Amino acid sequence: MKTLKKYWTKTFLLLAISGSWSCAEKETIISSGDLTLRVNHQLHTSLQSTKTDVKDLMEGFQPTEYLILSEEKLTDFDLSAYEETSITTSLGEGVRHSFSGKNTGTGITKQLVLTVYEAFPNFITTQVRYINESDQPLTYKSWVNNGYHLFSQDEPPFWAFQGSSSGARADWIKPVNPGFYQDNYLGMNSSDYGGGIPVTDVWNRSAGIAIGHTATTPKLVSLPTEMKVNERSLRVGVREDFDYPSYLAPGDTLQTLETFVMLHSGDYYNGLQQYSEVMQAKGISFPPAEPAAFEPIWCAWGYERDFTLAEVLGTLPKVKALGIKWAVLDDGFQQAEGDWHTNQQKFPGGDEQMKDLVKTIHSHGLKAKLWWAPLAADPGSKLLTNHPDMRLYLEDWAPQYITWWDAYYLSPTHAKTIAHTQEVVNLFLNEWDFDGLKMDGQHMNAVAPNHNPLSGLEDPILAPEKLPEFFKIIYEQARDIKPDAVVENCPCGTCMSFFNMPHMNQAVSSDPTSSWQIRLKGKTYKALIPQTAYYGDHVELSDGGNDFASSFGVGAVLGTKFTWPADNPTASASYLLTPEKERVWAQWFDLYNQKMLSKETYLGGLYDIGYDLPEAHVIQKGDTLHYAFYAAAWDGPVTLRGLTADTYVINDYFHEVSLGTVTKEAPELKLKFSNFILIEAYPK
Known part of the structure; x- marks a missing residue:
């Protein structure tokens, strides 16, 4: 010293x-x-x-x-x-x-x-x-x-x-x-x-x-x-x-x-x-990769909240035919946020009918995932009618409101909230037999200081710090019930809290507003938690509603919310899988299942997403490098970075076109494309 x-x-x-x-x-x-x-x-x-x-x-x-x-x-x-x-x-x-x-x-x-x-x-x-x-x-x-x-x-x-x-x-x-x-x-x-x-x-x-x-x-x-x-x-x-x-x-x-x-x-x-x-x-620990989290996804949200069981059941054969492995039941099955048992309008047979739905999904060789908004409870729910003290209270003693769901925040550290949440996880995964959870809502990302005296906090300011422990409880219970359970955290449109990331095994682009967001969010999650599956969300949220390439090229899990053979008449938009769209969807899901680039090594340091043009992403699978380039229109040279062997054979594998060879000493290649091009380079 x-x-x-x-x-x-x-x-x-x-x-x-x-x-x-x-x-x-x-x-x-x-x-x-x-x-x-x-x-x-x-x-x-x-x-x-x-x-x-x-x-x-x-x-x-x-x-x-x-x-x-x-x-x-x-x-x-x-x-x-x-x-x-x-x-x-x-x-x-x-x-x-x-x-x-x-x-x-x-x-x-x-x-x-x-x-x-x-x-x-x-x-x-x-x-x-x-x-x-x-x-x-x-x-x-x-x-x-x-x-x-x-x-x-x-x-x-x-x-x-x-x-x-x-x-x-x-x-x-x-x-x-x-x-x-x-x-x-x-x-x-x-x-x-x-x-x-x-x-x-x-x-x-x-x-x-x-x-x-x-x-x-x-x-x-x-x-x-x-x-x-x-x-x-x-x-x-x-x-x-x-x-x-x-x-x-x-x-x-x-x-x-x-x-x-x-x-x-x-x-x-x-x-x-x-x-x-x-x-x-310093002690932050991320869960290991879950193989099931990399499998492609269909979500019933194309039918929106007014879905019918007949619509969901009728779509499953097409989901199976496209090579998709997951079927997700989204918002609308529950009695209310907070009251998570089935509502009588959708499920006149009650919870037993939900069990039958899961059995039918499994009978098609598919896994079943269920939507859920933890920490949300509607003002008129039975949960809050019986336990109004479960709410999170602000400094002026007003309960914190979740405007998106027209619901109240529950206090994450309240003993009743924890017990209620554990009961819900058991209902979904044990009693109903779902294989995974889609936890949804931007409200999951953070909470305000909690002035509820029953919250168990020494200081209200500790509430934001304790929130990750709530999601740890969910993740550990889910994996205890089903060791291969997929737990997706979808904090609608937000930059996910880094401290919640250890307590899920599937990240998602989470309501992207553009294909650019799908790609940049993928790069972000792969920098922070490279072993975790990244889901590009419904392709219908991408540019044009059909930009599979943006998910595929950054190593994201492919997903869709198509409807078939008809739309729900009350849905806000049409996501109908027409014969023309089906040919496109089939090509991408076939290619995804062949390549499974979402499981491979993303080389995010090779290209600068801001200054390098065209935008480029690289995934290594064995000795083969998979390059994805994006631009509205491009006609000129690109440099293939990361080459280690002397000579590489280059293919546009999406269009099945040979592009010749390049060498490590001269890695430049002239390309002409619109929107995207996917190429692979493997040693000659």
């Missing part, structure tokens, strides 16, 4: 992972892989890459960790001490760099701790403590960590991955131009929407920067991203806002979350992949 009280008197050797002190520049240099972070005498920092082909990331030193009081922003702290310590944590061996400095105007001492790990190069964690050493209480509003101003000369200046969720159901990946702003609050952004992935990743052609927090439970922080109208600098950071007023009494300490900054090449895939590896080292 080395301590510096007079920082200008010591110099340390800069190693691969080290801390050094430059007496000439009065700064400490911390390096992790190609990432260099400099800290000056005011505890400002400068972030740069040592790679020669990476342009400057920042201009000079900036106050990147600071405290916002009621009247001012504390950015300058006179350095008084520095300490370097070797450590071992769940992330392995590392070096902790501890700085201390005081803001003379307020008497607040800032302790800045920066940590690097041998196992995770290009990654530095940040944690700050603010200690009130004055004799007066101070009112604070927010803290900010990793608040960088980044620069770019590219067009667009940056692309960005934004991991928050809102009712806009916006793209998770966007180009960033002057005038861009997104707050990325990870709490509730409306009554129904909140949560997400606590990472913002921004990149240009030369480098990418990811920031976020490393807590293993959801936290109510923001990751704002802003490029002002008259600037080309992009502002990012991690910010926690506090209810006003919050006081820091004399002698008290305010400690931030542990946050991080990460440098990477390519697009956001590489940043999210390493973030997931870090979090797994």
